[in-house]
Structure formats: C-alpha cells, structure tokens
Amino acid sequence: MKRKNITVNTMLDMKKQGEKISMITCYDYTMAKLVSRSGIDVILVGDSGGMVQAGYENTLPVTVDEMVYHTVSVRRGAPDMFIVADLPFLSYHVSKEKTIENAGRLIQEGKANSVKLEGGSYFAELISHLTACSIPVCGHLGMTPQSIHNFGGFRVQGRETDKAQKMIDDAKKIEDAGAFALVLELVPRSLAKRICESLRIPVIGIGAGPDCDGQVLVVNDVLGLDDTFRPKMVKDYAGLAAKVITALDNYSQEVKQGTFPMDENSFE
Ligand code: KIV
Numbered sequence: 001m002k003r004k005n006i007t008v009n010t011m012l013d014m015k016k017q018g019e020k021i022s023m024i025t026c027y028d029y030t031m032a033k034l035v036s037r038s039g040i041d042v043i044l045v046g047d048s049g050g051m052v053q054a055g056y057e058n059t060l061p062v063t064v065d066e067m068v069y070h071t072v073s074v075r076r077g078a079p080d081m082f083i084v085a086d087l088p089f090l091s092y093h094v095s096k097e098k099t100i101e102n103a104g105r106l107i108q109e110g111k112a113n114s115v116k117l118e119g120g121s122y123f124a125e126l127i128s129h130l131t132a133c134s135i136p137v138c139g140h141l142g143m144t145p146q147s148i149h150n151f152g153g154f155r156v157q158g159r160e161t162d163k164a165q166k167m168i169d170d171a172k173k174i175e176d177a178g179a180f181a182l183v184l185e186l187v188p189r190s191l192a193k194r195i196c197e198s199l200r201i202p203v204i205g206i207g208a209g210p211d212c213d214g215q216v217l218v219v220n221d222v223l224g225l226d227d228t229f230r231p232k233m234v235k236d237y238a239g240l241a242a243k244v245i246t247a248l249d250n251y252s253q254e255v256k257q258g259t260f261p262m263d264e265n266s267f268e
Helices: 008-016 027-036 064-077 094-106 123-134 147-153 159-175 189-198 240-257
Strands: 022-023 042-046 082-086 114-116 137-142 181-185 203-206 213-215
Touching: 008 022, 027 064, 042 064, 064 082, 064 094, 094 114, 094 123, 123 137, 123 159, 137 147, 137 159, 159 181, 159 189, 181 189
Parallel strands: 022 042, 022 213, 042 082, 082 114, 114 137, 137 181, 181 203, 203 213
Antiparallel strands: none
16 A cells, blocks of 8 residues: 655654555656556665666766756656655765755755765764755665775675674764664664664665665666676566567567558558
C-alpha cells in the first residue's frame, strides 16, 4: 500500500512504529513516473547516476549541474514524492557558503525536499548549518563511494572494533547535528543493528542487513538492467536486461523483414 505525503516527520514516525521505509534511486522522468505509481516511499537521486547513467567509473566526476538536471527531471515525473538529492563530490567540501549555494540549487532548481552528504563527525557542523538554513540533510556512513580512494575499493567498512565504534560515534554526531535520516552502506549486519538501535532517526541500509529501519537500492539493480554486474547486496526483481535485448531483437528483425510497421502503425 502506497503511503502518501512522506515528510521528514513521517519517516521519524515510521521508525517509531517499526514500519520499514523503502527507498530507491531514480535519475530520469520516465522512471520517476513509474516509481511514483509503485509502493516506494522515498526517491534518492543518487550520484550513482554518474555510474549507471553516464558510465563513469565511480561517482567522483559527477557535478552539481548534472545533479540538478537529474533531480528536476525526477521531480517532473514524481511531483508528490519525497526526494533526497545527493550533493556530489567536492560540492560541500570547499566552504560553508559554497555548500549552501550548491545544496540550495538542488532544492530551488532541482526541487528536491532534502540533500544527502557523505561523511562523519567532520561534517556535523555543516549539517547543523544546512538544517538551520531549512535544508534537511540525510547523512551517509560506511562505504561512502566518494571516498573510494581512501578505502582502496568498494569494501565493507567497520569490521574492526575501533572503526565500528567510530562509526557509532559519527552516527550519533550526525543525528545530534540535525540530520533527519542516515544511509548506511556496506557495513556488517551486527554493526548496522547497533547503530539503528542507538539512533532516533531512521537508518536506511544498503548492504547493511535486514535490521535497518529501511532499505535503499539502485533502481537499475532492482530491475536487473545490467546482468553483467550483480554485487551480493542487490536483488534483481525483474530481469529486464534479457527482456530488453529480446524486445530490441524482435523490433530489429521485424524492420528487416518488413513486418513493422503495419497498416495499424501507418497514416493515410
Ligand atoms: O548514489 C547513490 O545511489 C547512493 C546509494 C548507494 C545510497 O548514495
């Protein structure tokens, strides 16, 4: 059943009531129209779009302009949904002023409801500042893809006791700074559970196990649009890659055989 009118408050209530939050990434108008007709609660316009839409090797080349373009396209397709838009790499690292300007563009031009940024307690002051400027912020901890070079690859984070404790402390600081939710990516299930239990705000997991308050996945993975790439944390619910290729083969064959277009596809 589709929940209506999701807000930052609804999400807090959902956590209190033990109702899981479903979040999916989305990058374009057509997909946003489909998402808005489904039971999904929240859309994330992720900078993962740089990888699955533009074919970048990682999320680092994504710009604020690209994020604004994707976010407003999604908004046109999903006028009533709660949208979180990613602040891309280096868009919140230079200065407080530049951060407000970039986050403000995602809200004003992109028409997102909120922004997401990656990082721990170092960014707590910035999260307070954005929140005070009426820009709701979702945090993101664990395997934060913009720090790929620090991690040396897309690896599970927080396996060691000291790193796990640091992640718990970071999560608390992000909550205290005013974030309305936290994405936890690629962390051991037991650590994710501890973080969920120690926070008031909802924790949305991706590769963080079933105990999170909600889950987020990349829409291309959920639909199985790339059957050459399937990490353990994702589930293909539709197998669309094979279906798309078959449909395109059928179309191409009919064009070559002269069986498309027919009379019903033609005009007098
Ligand atoms: O950009 C993105 O899609 C994300 C999710 C993986 C959480 O940040």
